[in-house]
Amino acid sequence: MPGPPSTFRPTDGETAALVTQLVDELARRLAQEAAHPPAEPLDMTEESRRRALVRLRVLADVKQAVRHLEDEVAHTAAASGAGYPEIGQAVGMSRQGARRRWPGLISNSTPHPTPRSS
Template sequence: MPGRASPSPSHGETTALVTQVVEELIRRLARDAPQPPAGTVTDARRRALLRLRVLRGVKQAVRHLEDQAARAAAAGGAGYPEIGRAVNMSRQGARRRWPGLISNRTPSPTSPEHRSS
């Protein structure tokens, strides 16, 4: 049916797709990377080091995207238990990962901040 949302991929499918995309990124970057002088670094070593650099960047990018998604979820009303479940961690783990993301305190009209003197 047009306009109908497809079911979200499973964890395994997502992992496989991300792995495929990152492998392609590594291949492209390796193709464009300057080649070291002959005899200085073996090809396997160079590829492994490039792979580590790319994976470090991917890790940082994913963490940034995860932070954005957690803020958006909290802004949409999700609590630490829901956010934790979404990333396969406990409520406490989510709270440690994103401290201050969700404020349980909403000032009431009788709180000291709203009293007139």
């Protein structure tokens, strides 16, 4: 049995590879469930195209869901005091990129931790 989740600290590349693998598997399963068999048999090329298009639709839905989750967590981070530089860094973009992606996310009323002097 694996240890507590907090002991697993993958690198960015490992996380991306793992998520890619999981999303690919999920998309394949969802596409199989969503693909209704055609009324008439298709040749292999047509069947391959049909399956690829169903899978592509599923992946577009996954991308939309991930984008929605990113928006929710960006708002949570901002409400917890994170600024555009931190939020941008977390998603691999600049402060300006984060500001363009989530305009108005950080306002003057959002509490920001103030640096303490020693």
